[in-house]
Amino acid sequence: MERAVADGGLGPGDALPPVRRLADELAVSPGTVAAAYKELRGRGVVVTRGRGGTVVAAAPAVASRRPPKVPDGLRDLAGGHPDPAFLPDLPGLAAPSSGPRSHRSTPRLPRLEERVRAWFDGDGVPSECVTFAHGALDCIARLLTTELRPGDAVAMEDPGYHHLLDLLQAMGLRTIAVAVDDEGMRPAELREALRAGARAVVCSPRAQNPYGGCFSAARRDELVEVLRQAPEVLVIENDHAAEIAGAELNSLTGGGLSRWAQVRTVTKYLGTDLRWAAAACDPVTLARHDGRLLLTSGWVSHLLQAAVLTLLDDPSAQLLVTRAEATYGERRTTFVKELAQRGITAHGVSGMNVWVPVRDESAVVNGLRTRGWWVAAGARFRMASAPGVRITVAGLGSAGAARLASDFAEVLGESEATYGG
Template sequence: MEDAVRDWLRPDGVPTEHVTFAHGALDLIGRLLSVELRPGDAVAMEDPGYHHLLDLVTALGLRTVPVAVDDQGMRPEALRDALRAGVRAVVCSPRAQNPYGGRFSAERRDSLVAVLQEEPDVLVVENDHASAVADAPLHALAAGGLERWVHVRTVSKFLGTDLRWAAAACDPITLARHDGRMLLTSGWVSHLLQETVYELMTDDDTHALVARAQDTYALRRNALRHQLAEQGIPSHSVSGLNVWVPVRDESAVVNGLRSYGWWVAAGARFRLASAPGVRISVAELEPSDAVRLASDFAVVLGESEATYGG
């Protein structure tokens, strides 16, 4: 399994000398933060960012410091501000950022690495949760020569949500602290689960199916963004399974779309200090349905703007 993980990570430039496993990405991230930090410590988080990660940090008694994102991921100056505020860890997504849909370019990765090297003791947690279906090349912070880092990958987005398994490559200190705490709790990831994941990861037919899934998700994401643009509605997403649409009144848009049979997520659960918006997951949205969704969205926006203005 370790050899398969190294073969998976190495082509993307991730150092693979030290690898480990966990029961999913959130399990690993939660364990690391609880080992590395103490209640009251601050963590730099993407804003908007993945709501379960935001909730996890709060549940651990840690403070969240928002870092603004754009189509290329975390903004370097916003990250520098967070580091100056005294954060002890940074949690980010290199691609398929949820909910904004950003991904690191090579230039953005280099800029972020330069900022992070100013604070070498800060733990950098890179959550590559959608890897095989992200529809974007990986420009990993982990490849930038950082002192304290971990690159996490899970398979739940493309092999099955019940496969609660994650792999991580990391620096030797992070490895020792993670595995030491894990030995005191669950001990190890089930070998039956590991064998299942291994068989799927090394199966040619599965590889072909996952590649087709990535193309399908990209088609659906791009179809929705095109139809929204046709209606004059700006949106964000260049990678992954979600589209972020800025709006003025989240509740009005969510409830309005629900009346047309659409369920989208209010942005409040993903935001710390960023502007309002809604998240649309496109995994099951057929391109033919994107036309109707965009049209209904335009109607609802018009109704909400009139109400908001009044």
């Protein structure tokens, strides 16, 4: 069955035969088939829907779900990428010292660790315990792996970051959707997720992808109050666009939570090839993360750490980051206003993306494609939330924003005519 999923013979949502029927066909015991189905669930290949039977998971672990290739001649606003004009040149790498060596005993460059502590401290995030990883997803995956087992539930933003949703599916973890608005996760829905058995919460304090929300101080306080009622739950903040979010940080991590981590990376503003992340966390979480890291890669490349440190200390690079944050904010605000002038509601109070609710995602995506735009259908980001499309505005100037908004309005008009108003 894994081979069939990997080869495309079985696709997402396809039903597996009932246990007894397959046992009869293969001349094996029902217990053997049931054990195989249990193994497939543990690997994230299939899910069970009660009376709906067992079906292939939406993003099975044995299959890859890379975004579709951008067709030739289209303006790509679907990838979530920064504007290359605001990315600094990567520094040259010094040759490593000769001879065999291991950095397991000193995995973090002291100067970079000091710089990271100041980075977190500046935003009010406790920095007594910090660690490094190979990007935000790598860090979050390791944190969840050390805490949870297949079948455990994680409270996730809805709509939320599609790669993270796919990752949890591949790990065999269940997701419980928590609705978001312009201020982030909604407290009532989070409370329900915890009551439903969520053992971890993953959220974005700002630049939420794809919705663009950010925690207000009031929303932060409400969420902390909910989370204090579940001290055993691990809370992970993914502050992936910290320096270019265009919004202040109102972090959950300073609220006295027992188990927490905040993860930051630099790929959106220092370079997409800098697969490095820093995390501040509680002592237990640090020990478990670093213990697992020690047994796998051992440490994050010191050459990579040196490159990050050079850029963090480079005034010209930091000037580009400052300009990027201001420019992205202007472009995001301009596009939202252009849509509003045409009667279209959109969301995007921080970050590089704008979420536009629509009735028919396919009609909008295909309609914009015929006009030269490539945007992301919301289906990849959603669990239970209403349809929409995500548009990355990092490289969208004012003239482009006006033209895209006009094209968007025309596409919506055509869609409404198709469906009879």
